Amino acid sequence: MWRTSVATVMLFALMSLTQAQDARKSGFDFMRPATQALQMDDTQNPGMLWVKDGQMTWAQKDGAANKSCTDCHGDINRMRGVAARYPQYSLVAKRVINLGQQINQCRTTQQQAKVWPTEHPTFLGLEAAITMESRGQPVTPPSQPLLADAQKRGETLFNQRIGQVDLSCRDCHDSLAGKRLGGNTIPQAHPTGYPIYRLEWQSVGSLQRRLRGCMTAVRAEPYPYGSTELVDLEAYLAMRAAGMRLESPGVRP
Amino acid sequence: MTRALVTVPKTAKRGEIIEIRAVVQHPMETGYRRSSEGDLLPRDLIRKFSCRFVESGNANDTGAMVFAATLHAAIAANPYLSFNLRAASSGTLVFNWEGDNGFSHREQVAMTVA
Structure with a gap:
């Protein structure tokens, strides 16, 4: 009896400890209920249009091979579970690559097709x-x-101040997360929903x-697509969000 | 390539009220926006949506209109429509979107009513 109660107390202590430790929140938790509902329901989520296209492309033969x-x-x-492990080091490319770059690597080496623009x-x-297959992981x-x-x-x-506005990612997403920037709530910048359907873009984006x-918003010159700097940032963000659950295709305002 | 997501329950009881959902991929360009170069983006809208019901065993029939909508510039890209209908008999639901620049997309889904 005594042993059970000790175990129970310890269990509760552990639970509160893990809850207290993880103050991390997905961008999902900062959204309005209507936008959350749009993401939760696959029959409404516009990102599913892209997913459907991707699922068809998966089975389509392409390239010289x-x-x-x-x-x-x-x-x-x-x-x-595959998408949850990217970005990772690739033995073929001899550098760290993200999932998109992995897809393009498969295209050039296996399918002998042109890379996707x-x-x-x-x-x-x-x-x-592919990312949707790891949903919840x-x-x-x-x-x-x-x-x-x-x-x-x-x-x-992430910690380096950039641009004419002289802000680092940390300045907003660590120090001011949950507060507002204009009409929007600043999220904690965890990349759990990508590629996302963004209402502002009215399309899916990486x-x-x-x-x-x-x-661009802090008036810095953005790094080009596929650059080492952007992949490094992605790798850091994935580490920062380690253990959080993937929710692709996410919907964001 | 145009894609659409249509959600229809595969089976329904006779007389049951069922919910139909349809999303189609379309930019719904208003004709009022400008590109980063300052050029006016030409208007490109879906104008009409319709859903017709064709009873099974009646392939030549154009079916009965179940739901129709006229869409305008103030509707967001990838428009989502949801409506209810009473399941009366088995058949096919034919969804049709029509719009500017000869845009046309058709989807059909079979439904069994027991």
């Missing part, structure tokens, strides 16, 4: 369809020494598009 994703990977549901709707759809960056270097570089970029948007 006339291969589809299915030919190597099998059914798309075997991609469960930046922010191409079908490309985003494929990325969204925790973000789990692998432990790789070269990835750790990228995360460190990303952290430096995390890099979002990062570049923030850089």
Whole structure:
């Protein structure tokens, strides 16, 4: 009896401890209920239009090798948990790459097709369809020494003040998260829903598009798509959000 | 390529009121916006949406109008429509979107009423 009650007390202590420790919140928690409902319901979520396209592309043969994703990977549901591990170090590219770059790497090496252009709707759809297979899975960056270097570089970029407005990512997303910037609530910048359907864009967009948007907003020159700096930032954000659950395709205001 | 998501319950009881949902991918460009170069973006809207019901075993029939809507410039991109109907008999629901620049998209979903 005594033992059980001690165990119960310890369990409650542990629960409150984990709750107290994790003050992290997804951007989802900062949204209005109507926008949350749009994300929660797959029959309403406009991101599902892109996902549907991506699921079709998964089975489509392409390139000089006339291969589809299915030919190597099998059914798309075997991609469960894959998106949660990106960005990661690639032995082929010999650098840290994100999921989109992995898709393009498969295209050039396996399908012998042309890479998808930046922010191409079908490309985003494929990325969204693969990420959706990991929905509910925790973000789990692998432990790789070269990835750790990228995360460190990303952290430096996150804390570095940039642009004419002279703000770092940290200034808003760590210090002022939950407060308002104009009409919007500042989220904590956890990339759990990407690629997201953003109401402002009225389309699906990548995390890099979002990062570049923030850089333009503080009047800095954004890093180009696919640059090491943006991937490093992505790697740091994934580490920062490690353990949080993926919710793609996310909807954001 | 145009994509649409249509949600119809596969089976329904006779007389049951069911909810139909339809999302279609479309920019719904108002014709009032300008590009980053300052050019006016040409108007590109979906003008009409309709849903017709074709009873099974009646393939040549154009069916009965169940729901229709006229869309305008103030409607957001990728318009979402939801409506209810009373399930009377088995058949096919035919969804049709029409708009500017010859835009046309058709989806059909079979439904069994027991």
